[in-house]
Amino acid sequence: MNWNNALQDYQFYLKIEKGLAKNSIESYSRDVQKLVNFLEEQQIQISPLKINQEIIQQFIYETSKLINARSQARLISGLRNFFDFLIFEDYRKENPTDLIEAPKIGRKLPDTLSIQEIDILINHIDLSEPQGERNRTILETLYSCGLRVSELINLQISDLFFEEGFIKVIGKGNKQRFVPINEQTQKYILLYIKSIRNKIKIQKGYEDTLFLNRRGKQLTRVMIFTIIKNLAEKANIKKKISPHTFRHSFATHLLERGADLRAIQQMLGHESITTTEIYMHLDKSFLKKVLHNFHPRK
Incomplete structure (x- = not known):
């Protein structure tokens, strides 16, 4: 088995067995392709079935000169997944990355916007233009439902169940979930x-895609990023924000008001509760309030 065949099989496995989206498959594939490029540059002729820890360690060492610790950890994780696949398919007996330690990195807390900052952003939308009404609806939907940008642009009219108060969202790995949507956001969407x-x-x-551009086609991820970036500049908000910032703010604001972490996990579509726990970066005054309100020894 050569690298090209192994990579094709891996991509098929990620799509069919794991149900990953196109962007995730491309990301995992890039990790492997970087290793392949390194082998070609160094004129090292070895198959994915025979490559050992020493060669991969050399690759990681050379690559670490060009990327930060977080990217390095991500690269090692991607390679580990690839060799786990080869073991799963009985191509290899051991994973050559098992003894390679990823650099220790601190957990990066997500940026959030305050309720006031979200209001300021939305108030700076020019509603005199047709795109203004659409953009306001986009921001309101991102914030009120905690959607990923890919989930937003793929939202269909047939996914709206307003009588029940929910929308159907297709998340990572094509997994479906129903997310509650408030009446105010429903009104913006209907308008x-x-x-x-x-x-x-x-x-x-x-025909069924909810948010469209002027040409009647689906909006792109880049377009949503651009809308938010331009609004932030217009509103003079200095924070580095993106569509995901609204998702972070959604979770943080719910948690600050006493929402259950597992309920937030379900709404966000996180497979693991540990992913949701990143939103526990709350100030001490809030924690004191929770203790006072709920502990029997007040």
Whole structure:
């Protein structure tokens, strides 16, 4: 088995067995491709079935000169997954990355916006333009439902169950979940559909897509990033924010108001509760309030 065949099999495995999205598959594939490129540059001819820890350690050492600790840890994790796949398929007996230690990195706390900052951002949207109504609806949906940007742009009209108060979201690995949506955000979406979206000449294949660009096609991730970046500059908000910032703010604000962590986990679509626990970066005054309100020895 050569590297090209192994990589193709791995990509198929990630898509079919793991159900990963295209972006995730590309990310995992890049980790392996970096190793392949290194072997070619060093003129090291060895198959994925025979490569050993020493060669991979050399690759990690050379790569670490060009990337930070977090990227290095991510690279080692990606390679470990690849060799775990080869073991799973009985191509190898051992994982050559098992004894390679990833650099210790601190957990990066997500940036959040205050409620006031979110209001300021939304208030700086020019509602006199058709895209303004759409952009306000996008931001309100991101914040009120805690969606990933990929989940937002793939949202369909047929995914809206307003009578029940939920929307259906397709998350990572094509996993479905139902997320509650408040009445105010429902009103913004219905207003956008009736007053803006209905006037767009919709291209074939996008008839059910909720958020569209001027040409009647699905919005891109880059476009959502650009909308938010431009708004932040206009509102003079200095924080480095992205669509994911609204998701972080959604979880943090719920937690600060006493929401159950497992309920937040379900709404965010996190497979593990440990991923949700990153939002426990709360100030001491809030923790004191929780203790006072809920402990029997007040």
